[in-house]
Amino acid sequence: MKRWQKALQDNYGTPTIELVSGKGSVVKDANGNTYLDFLAGIATNVLGHAHPAIVKSVTKQISTLGHVSNFYAHPNVLELAEKLQKLTGDKGARVFFCNSGAEANEAALKLSRKTGKYKVVATQEAFHGRTMGALSLTGQPSKRNPFKPLIKGIKHVPFGDSAVMKRVITKKTAMVIVEPIMGEAGVIVPPSDYLKNLRQYCDDNGALLVFDCVQTGMGRTGDWFGYEYSGIKPDVITLAKGLGGGLPLGAMIALGSASKLFVAGDHGSTFGGNPVATAAALSVISAIEKEKILSHVDEVGEYLLTELALIPGVTEVRGAGLLIGLTLNAPVAKALTKKCQDLGALINAPGDSTIRIAPALNVSMKQAQKFVVIFSQAMKEVSHV
Structure with a gap:
C-alpha cells in the first residue's frame, strides 16, 4: 500500500490486496491467500486466468x-x-x-x-x-x-x-x-x-x-x-x-x-x-x-439468480447469464464486499446497497455453489454489524 501511494496517482484510491497469480476463477494474493474471482477484472477475464488456449x-x-x-x-x-x-x-x-x-x-x-x-x-x-x-x-x-x-x-x-x-x-x-x-x-x-x-x-x-x-x-x-x-x-x-x-x-x-x-x-x-x-x-x-460456454453461462447464471435471491437481506436479484446485480435491504454493500473478500470471494459494490458479480464464463457449478455459501455467510455477518 505504501509503494502504491508513493508511485501511483490517487485516482483509484489504494487497493487493499495485491494479486500475484491466478488460474481459472481462483486468484492468489501476495500473502498466499486465495479468492474466488467473481468480478473477473470487471467482466473482462471471460475464460478466467491463464486459460491454456x-x-x-x-x-x-x-x-x-x-x-x-x-x-x-x-x-x-x-x-x-x-x-x-x-x-x-x-x-x-x-x-x-x-x-x-x-x-x-x-x-x-x-x-x-x-x-x-x-x-x-x-x-x-x-x-x-x-x-x-x-x-x-x-x-x-x-x-x-x-x-x-x-x-x-x-x-x-x-x-x-x-x-x-x-x-x-x-x-x-x-x-x-x-x-x-x-x-x-x-x-x-x-x-x-x-x-x-x-x-x-x-x-x-x-x-x-x-x-x-x-x-x-x-x-x-x-x-x-x-x-x-x-x-x-x-x-x-x-x-x-x-x-x-x-x-x-x-x-x-x-x-x-x-x-x-x-x-x-x-x-x-x-x-x-x-x-x-x-x-x-x-x-x-x-x-x-x-467448449459450448454460452449454454454453460445460462445454466450457472440461472443457478446464481435463483440461489442468491433466497439469501436474507437480498431484496432483488436481476441480470442475464453471468452479469448479475443484487439490491440489499440496507446500505451495507461496501462492508459486504470487504467481508466477502475476508471470506475468500471478490465482488463489486457499484452503490451503497447494490452488488455486482461477473465471474468468468467458464466458472464451474461447484465454484458457484461455494460462492453462494460465502456470500450468505458474509450477509449474516454484515447484518449483525
Missing part, C-alpha cells in the same frame, strides 16, 4: 510478430474482423479496432458526426467510459461534474423509459446510445420491448442506434452481444472487456449503411488490432464455441 496463442504470437501499427495488415486482425462480422449476422458490417470500451465509444461518437448531425441521446446512470467524449455520454454526475464543460448536445434521459425516448429523439438526433443491460449502474435490465422501440424511433428520425455491449458482450449474458433477445439489430456495436480475454482490445462495429461513414483518415489507433491482442481474442471466441 490464450496462453498458447499469445505466446506463439509475441514470439512471431509483436506489433505492426495500422499501416500494415496481419492475419489475426483480418480473421478477427471476419469473425465479428459473422457474429453480427450482417455481411456488410465493418470493424474498427481500438484498446478499450471508452475508445470504442469515442469512435462511435465520431462516427455519428459523419451523419452531419451532432445531437445525442444517452441515459441517466449509464457508463460509457471516462475519456472526454465517452464521459460526455456517461450519465453519472459524480463522474462528469469535476470535468465540465463537456461535449455539448448530449441529453440524458431515464433508462428503460420508451415514452421519454420517443419524445426526445428527433430529426436532429445523430445517435442514441444505450447499454442492453446497464452494468456500472448496478445491472439494470430494461423492459422487454425497450430496445425494439428504440430501433423504431431511430429509424423514424434517421438516427444511429448504438448498443454499448462492452460489458454485456462476448457471451456475458449467454448471447454474443446481449441485445439478441430483442430481435433487432443496432447500427453500431461497441465491444471491449471480454473481447481480449484479459488483454486490452476494443472494437466499434458499424452495420449496414453506417459501415460506410468512416473514410480514409477519419480515425485511427496505433495499438488497435494489435497482433497479440487479436490472437487472444481469436482464442476467446474459439474456446467459447468449442
Whole structure:
C-alpha cells in the first residue's frame, strides 16, 4: 500500500490486496491467500486466468510478430474482423479496432458526426467510459461534474423509459446510445420491448442506434452481444472487456449503411488490432464455441439468480447469464464486499446497497455453489454489524 501511494496517482484510491497469480476463477494474493474471482477484472477475464488456449496463442504470437501499427495488415486482425462480422449476422458490417470500451465509444461518437448531425441521446446512470467524449455520454454526475464543460448536445434521459425516448429523439438526433443491460449502474435490465422501440424511433428520425455491449458482450449474458433477445439489430456495436480475454482490445462495429461513414483518415489507433491482442481474442471466441460456454453461462447464471435471491437481506436479484446485480435491504454493500473478500470471494459494490458479480464464463457449478455459501455467510455477518 505504501509503494502504491508513493508511485501511483490517487485516482483509484489504494487497493487493499495485491494479486500475484491466478488460474481459472481462483486468484492468489501476495500473502498466499486465495479468492474466488467473481468480478473477473470487471467482466473482462471471460475464460478466467491463464486459460491454456490464450496462453498458447499469445505466446506463439509475441514470439512471431509483436506489433505492426495500422499501416500494415496481419492475419489475426483480418480473421478477427471476419469473425465479428459473422457474429453480427450482417455481411456488410465493418470493424474498427481500438484498446478499450471508452475508445470504442469515442469512435462511435465520431462516427455519428459523419451523419452531419451532432445531437445525442444517452441515459441517466449509464457508463460509457471516462475519456472526454465517452464521459460526455456517461450519465453519472459524480463522474462528469469535476470535468465540465463537456461535449455539448448530449441529453440524458431515464433508462428503460420508451415514452421519454420517443419524445426526445428527433430529426436532429445523430445517435442514441444505450447499454442492453446497464452494468456500472448496478445491472439494470430494461423492459422487454425497450430496445425494439428504440430501433423504431431511430429509424423514424434517421438516427444511429448504438448498443454499448462492452460489458454485456462476448457471451456475458449467454448471447454474443446481449441485445439478441430483442430481435433487432443496432447500427453500431461497441465491444471491449471480454473481447481480449484479459488483454486490452476494443472494437466499434458499424452495420449496414453506417459501415460506410468512416473514410480514409477519419480515425485511427496505433495499438488497435494489435497482433497479440487479436490472437487472444481469436482464442476467446474459439474456446467459447468449442467448449459450448454460452449454454454453460445460462445454466450457472440461472443457478446464481435463483440461489442468491433466497439469501436474507437480498431484496432483488436481476441480470442475464453471468452479469448479475443484487439490491440489499440496507446500505451495507461496501462492508459486504470487504467481508466477502475476508471470506475468500471478490465482488463489486457499484452503490451503497447494490452488488455486482461477473465471474468468468467458464466458472464451474461447484465454484458457484461455494460462492453462494460465502456470500450468505458474509450477509449474516454484515447484518449483525
